[in-house]
Amino acid sequence: MNQSAKRYSPLQVALIGGAIATTATMSVFGSAWTRSVRAALQDSPKTLVDQVWQVVNREYVDGSFNQQDWQATRQSLLSKNYSSNEEAYVAIREALQKLGDPYTRFMDPKQYEALTNQTSGEVSGIGIRMEVNEKTKRLTVVEPIENSPALKGGVKAGDEILAIDGKSTLNMKVDDASKLIRGKAGTPITLRLGRMGQNAFNVKLTRATIEIPTVSYNLKQEGNRRVGYIRLREFSAHASDQMRRAIRDLNGRRVDAFVLDLRGNPGGLLQSSIEIARMWIDDGGIVRTVDRRGGTEDSKANRTALTKLPLAVLVDGNSASASEILTGALKDNKRAVVIGGQTFGKALVQSVHELSDGSGLAVTIAHYYTPKGTDINHKGITPDIKLDLTEAQERQLATNPSLLGTKNDPQYARAIAVLSGNNFAQSPIILPTQPMSARANDLKF
Structure with a gap:
C-alpha cells in the first residue's frame, strides 16, 4: 500500500486493540511541569522522557501503576543523560514495561506514522x-x-x-x-x-x-432470497460513511437480509464503531467505558437505524477491539445472530498521544463493557452459533479470498442457513426499551 504520513497536531487519541482514534485535542505537556523543569529539559531527550512520564501519571488506568513507585521512576529517568532520542526511547520502553501492560507502549516516529496512516482511512x-x-x-x-x-x-x-x-x-x-x-x-x-x-x-x-475502501459489499442471490453481504475490514475514519452507503445501496436493491463480516477486523476508531452500530440498532446500549476514577460514559443508539432486516454477523479470533464493541452491541440487543469463532478479547481502552519529536505513546486509560455489563477482556465474545474453521478451511480461504462470502465459506453458509430458517419478512430484532442518554462522541479506538 502506498501511504504517506497524515500529519496530526499534538493530540490525544484513544485506542482499543491495535487501532487508534482521536479524542479532544489537547497538549501533551503535563500541567505539573514547573518552569524550572521546562527550562532544564528544553531541547533535550529528557523532554521526551518526561512527556511520557507525565501522560502515564495523568491517565493510566491503574492508579497504583502496577504497584510501582511512579514518582521514583521519574527521578530515575531524569537522573540519566541521553546522548540521543534513540537512547531515550530505550529508557522509556524499559519504564513502561514495569506497568505490566503490553498495550501501554511507546512508538518511534515511523511506528506512530504507520498507526496514524492506518486509521486515517486515507x-x-x-x-x-x-x-x-x-x-x-x-x-x-x-x-x-x-x-x-x-x-x-x-x-x-x-x-x-x-x-x-x-x-x-x-x-x-x-x-x-x-x-x-x-x-x-x-x-x-x-x-x-x-x-x-x-x-x-x-x-x-x-x-x-x-x-481507502474498508467496506466491500455485494448482493447475493441465495435461492429465492436476496442477501446483502458486507465485509468491514477496519474501523477507519471513513468506514462509517462507507458502511452507510453500502446499507443504503443494498436497501435500494431490495435485499431480504444482511450478513456483516467482521472476521479478521482488528478494530479501529471507536466513534466509527458507535456510528456503525447506530445504523443497525434503533434503540439500546452500545458500550460503556470506565476510567481509573470510576467515571463512566455510556454510548447508546439514537433511533437512526437504516434497516431492521434480519442480520447475521461473522466473527473469528482476529475480530478485536472495535469489532467486539459492535458485535457485543448487536448481540446484547438481540439485533443479530453472531456466528463463527470466539473473538479476540480486548476490553481495554488506550489513549494515543503524539510527542514532541513525532513519536507516539499509547497508554491504557479505561476498561469497556458490553451493553449487558459483560467484561470480555481475555475472554472474547462467544458467538450465538460457535463454528470454528478447520486448519484446511482456513488455508483455503486465506489463499483464495474470493471464496469468502460464498457457499464454500462454511461460516457464511451457516449464516445463510440460519437466516433462511427465519421469516425474511420479519425482523428478529428484540429491542429493549431504554431512555436515551449521554452521547459518546469522544473516545475512539
Missing part, C-alpha cells in the same frame, strides 16, 4: 495495492483502488511495475517501492509497466489523497 499516492508475485518474483499490481489516479490512468491488476521514476524495481521490496510511490498530493510520478501481450510502457500519474 493515503497520499496513486492508489494501488501491490505485492511481489510469488511465481515471477516481480513487483505486481494487485488492484488499483476505486477513483484513484492509478485506476483513472489505466493501471490494471496484474501489471508488473518495472520502474518507478526511472528506478528499476528488480528485487525491490514492497515497502521500498511504497516509499518511492507515496508523496505529496499533486506531485507527478512515472511508472514503467509490463503487461502481458504488450511491450513495456510508461504511465505518468499525479499523486492524490485517496480514501
Whole structure:
C-alpha cells in the first residue's frame, strides 16, 4: 500500500486493540511541569522522557501503576543523560514495561506514522495495492483502488511495475517501492509497466489523497432470497460513511437480509464503531467505558437505524477491539445472530498521544463493557452459533479470498442457513426499551 504520513497536531487519541482514534485535542505537556523543569529539559531527550512520564501519571488506568513507585521512576529517568532520542526511547520502553501492560507502549516516529496512516482511512499516492508475485518474483499490481489516479490512468491488476521514476524495481521490496510511490498530493510520478501481450510502457500519474475502501459489499442471490453481504475490514475514519452507503445501496436493491463480516477486523476508531452500530440498532446500549476514577460514559443508539432486516454477523479470533464493541452491541440487543469463532478479547481502552519529536505513546486509560455489563477482556465474545474453521478451511480461504462470502465459506453458509430458517419478512430484532442518554462522541479506538 502506498501511504504517506497524515500529519496530526499534538493530540490525544484513544485506542482499543491495535487501532487508534482521536479524542479532544489537547497538549501533551503535563500541567505539573514547573518552569524550572521546562527550562532544564528544553531541547533535550529528557523532554521526551518526561512527556511520557507525565501522560502515564495523568491517565493510566491503574492508579497504583502496577504497584510501582511512579514518582521514583521519574527521578530515575531524569537522573540519566541521553546522548540521543534513540537512547531515550530505550529508557522509556524499559519504564513502561514495569506497568505490566503490553498495550501501554511507546512508538518511534515511523511506528506512530504507520498507526496514524492506518486509521486515517486515507493515503497520499496513486492508489494501488501491490505485492511481489510469488511465481515471477516481480513487483505486481494487485488492484488499483476505486477513483484513484492509478485506476483513472489505466493501471490494471496484474501489471508488473518495472520502474518507478526511472528506478528499476528488480528485487525491490514492497515497502521500498511504497516509499518511492507515496508523496505529496499533486506531485507527478512515472511508472514503467509490463503487461502481458504488450511491450513495456510508461504511465505518468499525479499523486492524490485517496480514501481507502474498508467496506466491500455485494448482493447475493441465495435461492429465492436476496442477501446483502458486507465485509468491514477496519474501523477507519471513513468506514462509517462507507458502511452507510453500502446499507443504503443494498436497501435500494431490495435485499431480504444482511450478513456483516467482521472476521479478521482488528478494530479501529471507536466513534466509527458507535456510528456503525447506530445504523443497525434503533434503540439500546452500545458500550460503556470506565476510567481509573470510576467515571463512566455510556454510548447508546439514537433511533437512526437504516434497516431492521434480519442480520447475521461473522466473527473469528482476529475480530478485536472495535469489532467486539459492535458485535457485543448487536448481540446484547438481540439485533443479530453472531456466528463463527470466539473473538479476540480486548476490553481495554488506550489513549494515543503524539510527542514532541513525532513519536507516539499509547497508554491504557479505561476498561469497556458490553451493553449487558459483560467484561470480555481475555475472554472474547462467544458467538450465538460457535463454528470454528478447520486448519484446511482456513488455508483455503486465506489463499483464495474470493471464496469468502460464498457457499464454500462454511461460516457464511451457516449464516445463510440460519437466516433462511427465519421469516425474511420479519425482523428478529428484540429491542429493549431504554431512555436515551449521554452521547459518546469522544473516545475512539
